Amino acid sequence: xxxxxxxxxxxxxxxxxxxxxxxxxxxxxxxxxxxxxxxxxxxxxxxxxxxxxxxxxxxxxxxxxxxxxxxxxxxxxxxxxxxxxxxxxxxxxxxxxxxxxxxxxxxxxxxxxxxxxxxxxxxxxxxxxxxxxxxxxxxxxxxxxxxxxxxxxxxxxxxxxxxxxxxxxxxxxxxxxxxxxxxxxxxxxxxxxxxxxxxxxxxxxxxxxxxxxxxxxxxxxxxxxxxxxxxxxxxxxxxxxxxxxxxxxxxxxxxxxxxxxxxxxxxxxxxxxxxxxxxxxxxxxxxxxxxxxxxxxxxxxxxxxxxxx
Numbered sequence: 001x002x003x004x005x006x007x008x009x010x011x012x013x014x015x016x017x018x019x020x021x022x023x024x025x026x027x028x029x030x031x032x033x034x035x036x037x038x039x040x041x042x043x044x045x046x047x048x049x050x051x052x053x054x055x056x057x058x059x060x061x062x063x064x065x066x067x068x069x070x071x072x073x074x075x076x077x078x079x080x081x082x083x084x085x086x087x088x089x090x091x092x093x094x095x096x097x098x099x100x101x102x103x104x105x106x107x108x109x110x111x112x113x114x115x116x117x118x119x120x121x122x123x124x125x126x127x128x129x130x131x132x133x134x135x136x137x138x139x140x141x142x143x144x145x146x147x148x149x150x151x152x153x154x155x156x157x158x159x160x161x162x163x164x165x166x167x168x169x170x171x172x173x174x175x176x177x178x179x180x181x182x183x184x185x186x187x188x189x190x191x192x193x194x195x196x197x198x199x200x201x202x203x204x205x206x207x208x209x210x211x212x213x214x215x216x217x218x219x220x221x222x223x224x225x226x227x228x229x230x231x232x233x234x235x236x237x238x239x240x241x242x243x244x245x246x247x248x249x250x251x252x253x254x255x256x257x258x259x260x261x262x263x264x265x266x267x268x269x270x271x272x273x274x275x276x277x278x279x280x281x282x283x284x285x286x287x288x289x290x291x292x293x294x295x296x297x298x299x300x301x302x303x304x305x306x307x308x309x
Contacts, residue, residue, distance in 0.1 A: 056148040057083075058127075061196055067131050067165050070144055070154060073197040080195065080220045081301065083149040084205055084213040088172035090124050090155065090191055091115050094209050097188055099233060100201040109199035110154065110192035113208060115178035117159050117187045122172050124153050124206075129167045129175070139190065140182020143175050152197075156190035157181050195220060201229030216303045227293040235307060268304040281308045 061077070091113055098112035115121070127147035134141050139156035143163060146152050159179025163169060180187040193202045204225075205218050221228075266281060274285045274296060285296060291307045300306075 057081075057150040058146055058148055061150050062146070065130065065146075067133075069197075070131060070133070070135075070139065070142065071152070071192075071194055071197045071199075076196050076198055076222045077220070078222050079299070080150060082151060082195070082205070082218045082220060083216075084218060085216050086171050087125055087213050088122050089206070089208070089211050090122050090153070091119060091178070091189055092211065093119070093189075094211065096208060097186075100199075100203060100229065101233060110156075110190050111202045111206075111208070113189045113191060115187060115189045117177070117179050119178035119189075120174050121155055121158060121176045121178060121189055123169045123175050124171065125149055125151065126170045127168075129163045129165055129169060132161050132163060132165050135182055138183050140184060141176070141179065142182075142190075145169065145175070150195060152194045154190070154192040154194065156192075157184045157188060200225060201232055203232040204229060215305050217301055219299070219301050219304060221294070221298060224293050224295065224298070231291075231293045264307070264309045265305050266308050268300045268302055268306065270302045272300055272302075274298075274300070277306070277308070283308050 057080070061080070063074070093113050093115050095114040096111055097114050098108060100108060100111055102108070123145055125145075125147040127145045129143060130146045130152070131142070131144035133139075139154070141158045141161055142154060142156040143158070143161055144152060144154050155176060157179055158176035159181060160177040161175070162177070163173075163175045169175060178187055178189055184190075191202060193200050193205060200220070203214075205214055207214055266277060268277070274288055278285045278288055288294075288306060288308060289296060289298075291309075
């Protein structure tokens with residue numbers, strides 16, 4: 001019996017020694033690689049988020065992180081480029097029920113979009129949830145998200161919040177359900193876009209009718225953003241009207257065909273100047289500035305859209 005066992009052991013040793021040296025080396029190296037690969041999937045997402053945070057323009061704009069204030073105005077930069085790529089429309093609804101601006105003797109700081117109770121509301125960009133609160137005399141059930149591109153967005157009057165404070169979210173993640181909570185007279189989503197706590201007209205960046213952003217980037221200028229916001233409303237020909245007790249934002253119609261004139265837009269290319277654009281499109285620098293609410297010294301960004309008539 002002992003002789004047979006010795007024979008089997010010797011045969012096994014001879015078989016192992018017959019393996020090519022390269023194959024033995026491969027087996028030796030493969031074990032630690034397999035162990036490492038098991039950890040790759042679990043850290044890939046966290047590394048992606050860390051990379052976004054490290055390159056986040058928001059880190060240079062905000063000094064603090066708190067869950068006390070929905071918005072508190074701080075010092076605005078003279079100019080700031082907001083990256084609108086990688087967006088997701090917060091709702092598939094195309095119906096605006098109230099526009100940004102003066103309303104009922106006060107300033108309406110966002111857009112009201114018609115949604116029904118239970119409709120899914122999604123994060124507009126990737127970022128981190130700063131607030132999940134309830135305000136009976138205001139936003140109702142609302143969520144505030146600080147995005148890596150520097151913006152903060154507010155989603156109000158929801159029936160249910162689906163996220164928690166300090167939670168990381170990706171663009172398109174469900175964050176709540178449409179509702180009629182707080183200071184609201186009908187189910188809708190109140191949507192705000194803010195920079196350093198200051199409300200910007202969402203129409204400068206979002207086109208809900210076409211379910212798209214206006215451009216890849218929005219160039220914010222502290223001295224012109226308010227006039228640009230008013231101009232954005234006029235360019236889209238929208239005005240609030242009361243229908244059956246509810247404000248409806250509708251496109252204004254020209255009185256006659258003779259008065260109807262289609263607005264035309266150009267897209268800035270690398271190296272373009274206001275002077276070169278004026279010559280190319282048969283207009284003047286002053287006209288471009290007036291139509292777009294900018295100054296002669298304003299910096300043009302590739303991809304920026306400008307009205308030229």
